[in-house]
Amino acid sequence: MNELHYQLDLLKAMNDKLMEKEKMYTRIFEVTESAFLYQSFVSDQIATLGQWNRFFDFKVREPRNFNKILDLVEDAYVPELKRVLFLEKQGETSAQTDCQLKATKGWLQFRTFVIYDNDGQPVNKVVYILNVTKARIQNEELNYMAYYDSLTGLYNRNYFVRLLTEYIKTAKENNAVVSVMLLDIDDFRKVNDGLGIMVGDELVQQFGFFLKELCGDNMVACHLHSDTFCLALYDPSGPGSVDAVYREIQRRVGEPFHISSGQDITVTVSAGVAEYPEAAQSALELMNCAELVVFKCKKQGKNVLQYFAPPILENFLNSIELENKLKRAVFNNDFHMYYQPQYYAGNRRLRGVEALIRWKDEEKMISPATFIPVAEKNGSIITIGKWVVEESIRQYSAWRRQFGFPFIMSINISALQYKREDFVDSIVGILNRYAVRPAEVELEITESVLIDDFSAVYEKLKVLRSYGIRISLDDFGTGFSSLSYLKRLPIDTLKIDKSFIDTVMTDSATRVITESIINMVKSLGFESIAEGVEEEQQYQYLHAIGCDVIQGFLFNKPLSPQELELVLAKSPPAV
Ligand code: C2E
């Protein structure tokens, strides 16, 4: 009798435990936001759990009821969903797929898990169903922002460069032509200043919409910035020819744009065209050439279309006899170094300075952006570059002793300098001569250095870093910057180009990209520097998204040595 009691107690205890477990699972399924389908192949049982009734208005009692689920989704997703729902037929253990629903256009994700016995027979299966509509929409928005300009709906600059590069690649294979047309609304400033930014924005938007409509199979358009647009035409001819497209643009801008605040605005547009393969070989070069032409159009009265011809560039260079003057300047040493401070975003304390060359030609300053490319072309960059390195390090060594604290001296190095056999030795030699610690010197390289000859430069960078010299990747975002190749680079710092900073407050796509660059840089353990920060608002934003260092006119322009000394005297840095 006692034995029977004991057995009964035991059964009751086991039953209570099971009931408790059941309660637990029921409760869990109540609070979950997903639906579940359980099928036992052993007992032939099928159960629906979780939020099944909120997802579906039918029950599934036997395997053929599964087809009711298939009826709900768009046709394109049926074959894959069928495979996932009946996964045991494939002998697989898990799979998942996202499907769009016919009725609501929402998205469901189906994840199936099957357990098999030792003989490979299915024992049971769970299908886990989630509503992923929100995530899909967010993802689509994010994708949209990475590729498109939010104001006009046209492609953004980065994506356009990619598409143009594709056009050029195909044209190379097929001996075809690619035309790049840069468009700039004449006197846009007057609209902006006179009628307000909102009106200016709406004009840009309407013109952008028009260009979008204009694009056909072999034509893509992007909004570069402000009132500047760029078109790429693959093998243009007939109604898709450059002239026909420009005529169409002329026709549109000849009619007024009706602005919602009541104004009617008529504008003219200047266009510069550069063509592959004649003008240049790469997307960025073509865009630069087209820009140079627009620049010329503007000087010659606007409202015109002009083609790039090599003389445009040559005239430009010859007009100031740049090459010869440059040679003389190297000989006479007419160069000066200026230094632009960089500050930590967090405490606004000095991190270091970037050494920037200045050329005073008969009391006129010539910008390095103009003469460095020429010096690279005629080879004098080697002589100039050597002088830059030596002068910056000499100056740093003197300041280091005078002020008694370290900071970083960042020096721009051009691609040709890296190619020299003796490059590493000469840098190390100069550091030794002036007793400067390698860790206090940073070399700035651009992506073009890497594109030319990745493996040779890669090895040199590694050697430089093994001495403790810092390496910084300059102008990031202007080339074919791919975030994925960053992982392979032996660098310490990444400088986000000014073109990003210029539009970061006005263009949401730029913000998305800038934030993902900074996150990537952080995860790789590099330091990030924002270049060309001119406004407090930009600084605040960059600081908030985790950018480490700020360089720009907001804090200082490039300063003469005397001017920098005033800064050093009052701001012990935080290295
Ligand atoms: P970079 O290395 O990207 O240098 C930054 C440029 O942005 C500098 O122009 C600087 O004056 C400018 N900048 C910085 N903050 C602001 C800002 O807030 N607003 C604006 N509008 N501009 C800002 P810079 O000195 O004219 O130099 C132009 C380029 O020439 C440099 O771009 C660099 O690529 C090259 N360069 C300059 N010095 C040297 C040099 O010694 N050697 C070599 N190889 N290249 C140099």
Ligand code: MG
């Ligand atoms: Mg630089």
Ligand code: MG
């Ligand atoms: Mg830069």
